[in-house]
Amino acid sequence: MIPLAERMRPRDLSQFIGQQHLVGEGAVLRRALEMGRIPSLIFWGPPGVGKTTLAQLIAQQLNKPFYQLSAVHAGVKEVREVIENAEKASLFQTRGAILFIDEIHRFSKSQQDALLGAVEKGIVTLIGATTENPSFEVIPALLSRCQVYILHPLTREQLEMLLRRALLEDELLKKRQVELAETDALLLYSGGDARRLLNALELIVNATPENLPVCITNEYVREKIQQNIALYDKSGEQHYDIISAFIKSVRGSDPNAALYWLARMLEGGEDIEFIARRLIILAAEDIGLANPNALLLATATMEAVRVIGMPEARIVLSECTIYLATSPKSNSAYLAIDKALETVRAGKVYPVPLHLRNAPTPLLRELRYGAGYRYSHDFPGHFIQQDYLPSELKGTCFYEPADNAAEARMREKLRQEWKQWYPYA
Numbered sequence: 001m002i003p004l005a006e007r008m009r010p011r012d013l014s015q016f017i018g019q020q021h022l023v024g025e026g027a028v029l030r031r032a033l034e035m036g037r038i039p040s041l042i043f044w045g046p047p048g049v050g051k052t053t054l055a056q057l058i059a060q061q062l063n064k065p066f067y068q069l070s071a072v073h074a075g076v077k078e079v080r081e082v083i084e085n086a087e088k089a090s091l092f093q094t095r096g097a098i099l100f101i102d103e104i105h106r107f108s109k110s111q112q113d114a115l116l117g118a119v120e121k122g123i124v125t126l127i128g129a130t131t132e133n134p135s136f137e138v139i140p141a142l143l144s145r146c147q148v149y150i151l152h153p154l155t156r157e158q159l160e161m162l163l164r165r166a167l168l169e170d171e172l173l174k175k176r177q178v179e180l181a182e183t184d185a186l187l188l189y190s191g192g193d194a195r196r197l198l199n200a201l202e203l204i205v206n207a208t209p210e211n212l213p214v215c216i217t218n219e220y221v222r223e224k225i226q227q228n229i230a231l232y233d234k235s236g237e238q239h240y241d242i243i244s245a246f247i248k249s250v251r252g253s254d255p256n257a258a259l260y261w262l263a264r265m266l267e268g269g270e271d272i273e274f275i276a277r278r279l280i281i282l283a284a285e286d287i288g289l290a291n292p293n294a295l296l297l298a299t300a301t302m303e304a305v306r307v308i309g310m311p312e313a314r315i316v317l318s319e320c321t322i323y324l325a326t327s328p329k330s331n332s333a334y335l336a337i338d339k340a341l342e343t344v345r346a347g348k349v350y351p352v353p354l355h356l357r358n359a360p361t362p363l364l365r366e367l368r369y370g371a372g373y374r375y376s377h378d379f380p381g382h383f384i385q386q387d388y389l390p391s392e393l394k395g396t397c398f399y400e401p402a403d404n405a406a407e408a409r410m411r412e413k414l415r416q417e418w419k420q421w422y423p424y425a
Helices: 028-035 051-062 076-090 109-121 156-169 184-190 194-206 218-228 237-251 255-267 272-290 293-308 313-326 332-345 362-366 405-418
Strands: 041-044 066-070 097-102 124-130 147-150 178-180 214-216
Touching (some): 051 066, 051 124, 066 076, 156 194, 184 194, 184 218, 194 214, 214 218, 237 255, 255 313, 272 293, 272 332, 293 313
Parallel strands (some): 041 124, 041 147, 178 214
């Protein structure tokens, strides 16, 4: 069966809810449509605010062929095929095609480059949709050829209007006896996404036997949604609870639990770059010097998910999660910098010793800046004992090697080199 969100998709601009700054009477996009001509566009806004619907309505109103690609699934090959089809069609009609690319921020540079020629020649009018800032995610050459329009989140009143309209107009729902008593829970679970809101409404109604009336209350919504969907509120408490469980599972060296919480986030539509950032922090804070390669892999993971996007990014995130969870753990770097910061914040701020100061001018050299400094590379093993801390802090030990193989070697090296200077017994 076609989902309610698809059944309720507006058939013309008069049914479109929201974005009045673009499509209201006298608004910029409305005027362009009335003139029968629009430039290439990029719609930037959160999920479920009408980017795809608006693109379809534009093509419909201008009576232009409409091609749709998802950046998650399409590659350069699919882009070129669409452009070839649009070019062939233009031989028989003067109007160009609309090419709508959903999640255009997930297109690589080469994929975006493949669009340039067709956009420049007018073979296609590009409409891209993105939830990310196009200034960072769309190549400058393509961005300069597009007008960027920002789509705003739908208001509470607009979302409630969608609910009432669905109950009144949908062929299936209007046959049911449904009372919309409370909307807070539905609106919370939708996160402002109209598509999720309508599909949640349909789920709630269908969870009640057809011969019974439906009274939609907050309690009833919570009960039915928790029974039927893997709930994940990206902007609420679940967001913080699940990422916390993920971090603690990796820190606790449990790859199976970590993968479960990772799956919960991915299935809930969590921002994959947010997950990758947390892995980088984890690699530095909880693994650190016990396995420095963890930070390299986590950093590479961030770059990889940016380049390939979902669904393939799930594999990269899984690999990094498993590697970090099974790595030896150390928080020594984390503790060391916090201990040093605590010392500075306690007011223990002393002058730089003269022999460590920079001496770029004769006057400073006259004042003994840099005098007595010994260049480490001039000595055996590229090491020489000398003071690097202010005298007031001499012997202060911020870094304590943790109990793991890698840092045990570091401890021994420090003990041999610094002997009585630092307490690395």
